[in-house]
Amino acid sequence: MKPLEILLIEDNPADAKLTAEALLCASASNHITVIPTGEEAMAFLRDPHTTLIDLIFMDLHLPGKGGLEVLADLQRDVRLKNIPVVILTGSNDPEEIAELKKYPVYQYLVKPHVLDGYIITMKVLIARFFH
DSSP: OOOOEEEEEOSOHHHHHHHHHHHHHHOTTOEEEEESSHHHHHHHHHOTTSOOOSEEEEESSOSSSOHHHHHHHHHHOTTTTTSOEEEEESOOOHHHHHHHTTSOOSEEEEOOSSHHHHHHHHHHHHHHHHO
């Protein structure tokens, strides 16, 4: 399997570190770019010099442009709208989940706080996408 270009949009440094570690443990050859805000993520994705991303992991609750706004932006962009998105959040709010159904989100995950559980989850997700 070729290395994946993964974008992690996460404003919490501890959550970003845990998620990145789990993704690397799932497949050490992956390349992970961590960006803390929705605005910066969209600028990165729209930059013509950026390698096209294979998979996005995104916190739903971001400062400034939130996850739902980023999802809407992705859907309006012909080049970006087919990138699979996995939502990572600390919330299990039914209203949030209902709102996400408006978008082609691949998976909605409540963030685990234990690395072992995270690693298993990331391995399963990556296998579903790319095997």
